Amino acid sequence: MDRIVIRGGRRLEGRVPISGAKNAALTLMPCALLSSAPLTLTNLPRLADVESFGHLLNELGASTTVAGRGAGATRAMTIDAAAVQSTVAPYDIVRKMRASILVLGPLVAREGQATVSLPGGCAIGNRPIDLHLKALEALGAELEIAAGYVKATAPRGGLVGGRIVFPLVSVGATENAVMAATLARGTTVIDNAAREPEIIDLCRCLIAMGASIDGVGSERLVIEGRDALHGATHEVMPDRIEAGSYACAAAITGGTLELDGARAEDMAAILHALREAGVEIEETERGLTVTAAGEIHPLTLSTAPFPAFPTDMQAQFMAMLSLANGASVLTESIFENRYMHVPELARMGADIQVRGRSAVVRGVPRLIGAEVMATDLRASMGLVLAGLAAEGETQVHRVYHLDRGYERLEDKLSAVGADIERVGGA
Numbered sequence: 001m002d003r004i005v006i007r008g009g010r011r012l013e014g015r016v017p018i019s020g021a022k023n024a025a026l027t028l029m030p031c032a033l034l035s036s037a038p039l040t041l042t043n044l045p046r047l048a049d050v051e052s053f054g055h056l057l058n059e060l061g062a063s064t065t066v067a068g069r070g071a072g073a074t075r076a077m078t079i080d081a082a083a084v085q086s087t088v089a090p091y092d093i094v095r096k097m098r099a100s101i102l103v104l105g106p107l108v109a110r111e112g113q114a115t116v117s118l119p120g121g122c123a124i125g126n127r128p129i130d131l132h133l134k135a136l137e138a139l140g141a142e143l144e145i146a147a148g149y150v151k152a153t154a155p156r157g158g159l160v161g162g163r164i165v166f167p168l169v170s171v172g173a174t175e176n177a178v179m180a181a182t183l184a185r186g187t188t189v190i191d192n193a194a195r196e197p198e199i200i201d202l203c204r205c206l207i208a209m210g211a212s213i214d215g216v217g218s219e220r221l222v223i224e225g226r227d228a229l230h231g232a233t234h235e236v237m238p239d240r241i242e243a244g245s246y247a248c249a250a251a252i253t254g255g256t257l258e259l260d261g262a263r264a265e266d267m268a269a270i271l272h273a274l275r276e277a278g279v280e281i282e283e284t285e286r287g288l289t290v291t292a293a294g295e296i297h298p299l300t301l302s303t304a305p306f307p308a309f310p311t312d313m314q315a316q317f318m319a320m321l322s323l324a325n326g327a328s329v330l331t332e333s334i335f336e337n338r339y340m341h342v343p344e345l346a347r348m349g350a351d352i353q354v355r356g357r358s359a360v361v362r363g364v365p366r367l368i369g370a371e372v373m374a375t376d377l378r379a380s381m382g383l384v385l386a387g388l389a390a391e392g393e394t395q396v397h398r399v400y401h402l403d404r405g406y407e408r409l410e411d412k413l414s415a416v417g418a419d420i421e422r423v424g425g426a
């Protein structure tokens, strides 16, 4: 299994190109299942999850054609789902990538049925899909759960518009509901919808495919179902979590990074927190310039749905704050088990105590490189950040987590002065 080896202590300086967003790509790709005409997605990141989603679409009978494979070139994928040959998303693919559940809504809307392996929990928490299922039920789908699979069947004549009131904000359930509602007969109203920028990107793509959606970016979405959607070309939005992660890399190494393509409007809570920590941020024509300006100040931060501070940035901030000049309090309110990086950071000398959903991070003067184990995607990035700042060598094992969400991580970091390499191994 590959590992990342970092010799820390180098100040990072230079340009980092920000890739297309993983979490947008994973909800844009299933949109192709809603139409018999091709959907082209540009600025698609090269990530393990995007590859897995491509395989899933192939399994369902869609063809995927990729243009622009070379390093650095922006990549486009054309997905042609003219003929859906299977409506079954098998365990083997779903277990690798939870976002596979996002084929459920499109398949039942267009094909009248879908059978998707239940994704189960993962390292960061329990992650049920009850809200996805309730939303589809509100559109008339009948559900059956057996042998680890959920089978959804639309009424004769297809899904019908309905009222969906989410009891809590769910990104994935909102995405499934919106996609399904675009082909349901009549009007669907979704209340307490997620407002993440990736949901806005999804709605823009669906509108380009001919869908009618009002209230984009708000907590109430009103969708008029269409008989059919057409093809479109859509550019995947920049990855705000990747951009935020590199901003932390600048801060933790005392460096300055230009984040090409980063969009400040999607990152208000992240940028606010960085500024509070004493980091300078400048909006430029190309994106953002992030400069460490002295010591890192401690923060009190709570994760919550957009526009609040994202759970997907918690581990990276924790790594950064482990070197702050005081004690921070981080509260994780989205996923009950998203502190798996804490014992690993502690192995590098961080002083962190978890009490229930909160973690007290007492800044230490320095971290020392160690062998650490990545447990999930953002935890891995937290460990990479700690390694960049630590004295000596850090080895991050289980790199496959990072490959799910960070395109060419070692290349991007080496290009701005990090001493980092990927080492293959058993």
Ligand SMILES: CC(=O)N[C@H]1[C@@H](OP(=O)(O)OP(=O)(O)OC[C@H]2O[C@@H](n3ccc(=O)[nH]c3=O)[C@H](O)[C@@H]2O)O[C@H](CO)[C@@H](O)[C@@H]1O
Pocket (backbone or CB within 6 Å): 022, 023, 024, 026, 099, 125, 126, 127, 128, 129, 130, 131, 132, 133, 168, 169, 170, 171, 172, 173, 310, 311, 312, 334, 335, 336
């Ligand atoms: C591929 C993708 O876009 N992943 C993101 C998406 O995950 P995902 O869509 O899985 O996250 P959700 O927004 O659905 O989860 C939010 C909370 O709702 C709960 N819940 C969710 C669905 C459900 O049916 N029942 C239920 O109880 C979850 O356990 C969690 O506590 O949003 C998360 C929250 O911003 C991010 O961390 C993930 O990076």
Ligand SMILES: C=C(OP(=O)(O)O)C(=O)O
Pocket (backbone or CB within 6 Å): 023, 098, 099, 124, 312, 377, 378, 405
């Ligand atoms: C939790 C994440 O992703 P996923 O929902 O794909 O597991 C993430 O991107 O941090």
